[in-house]
Amino acid sequence: MELQGTVKKISEVQTFTSGFQKREMVILTQEQYPQPINIEFLSDKINLLDNVTEGENVKVAINIRGREWVSPQGETKYFNSITGWKVEKVFENATGSEPTQASSQQAATPVSNENPFAGDDDDDLPF
Numbered sequence: 001m002e003l004q005g006t007v008k009k010i011s012e013v014q015t016f017t018s019g020f021q022k023r024e025m026v027i028l029t030q031e032q033y034p035q036p037i038n039i040e041f042l043s044d045k046i047n048l049l050d051n052v053t054e055g056e057n058v059k060v061a062i063n064i065r066g067r068e069w070v071s072p073q074g075e076t077k078y079f080n081s082i083t084g085w086k087v088e089k090v091f092e093n094a095t096g097s098e099p100t101q102a103s104s105q106q107a108a109t110p111v112s113n114e115n116p117f118a119g120d121d122d123d124d125l126p127f
Helices: 043-049 101-108
Strands: 002-010 021-029 036-042 057-070 076-089
Touching: 002 036, 021 043, 021 057, 036 043, 043 076
Parallel strands: 036 076
Antiparallel strands: 002 021, 002 057, 021 036, 057 076
C-alpha cells in the first residue's frame, strides 16, 4: 500500500535496551478531511528519513501490521501499526500540474450538442 501527504513531523531515533531502533514520521494526507498518519520506520529503514524534511510532499510505501495483547485481567485487545519501507519525494510544478497534450487538445475543441446528421435528407436506409 501507499500513502501520500505532507510531512508534518519527524521524530528522533529511539533505541531500546534490546538494541532495536525505530523512528516515526507523521504525514498529513491531502484529501477533503486531511488525516495525520503516524508511520514507523524500523531497524535498517530508519535511515530513509535522513533526507526528508518537514513540509515536503512524500509518497510512502507501507505495511499494516496487527497484534493481539491479553491484559493481566484477561481482556484481549488488538493494536495496529503502520510500518514504512520506502519513501519517495513528490515534486510538483510551480504552476501546478501540466495538462497532457491530449487533454489540452480536447479543451480547445468546443463541445456541441447539435445532431451532426440533422437536416441530412439523403437517407438510403431500406426501412
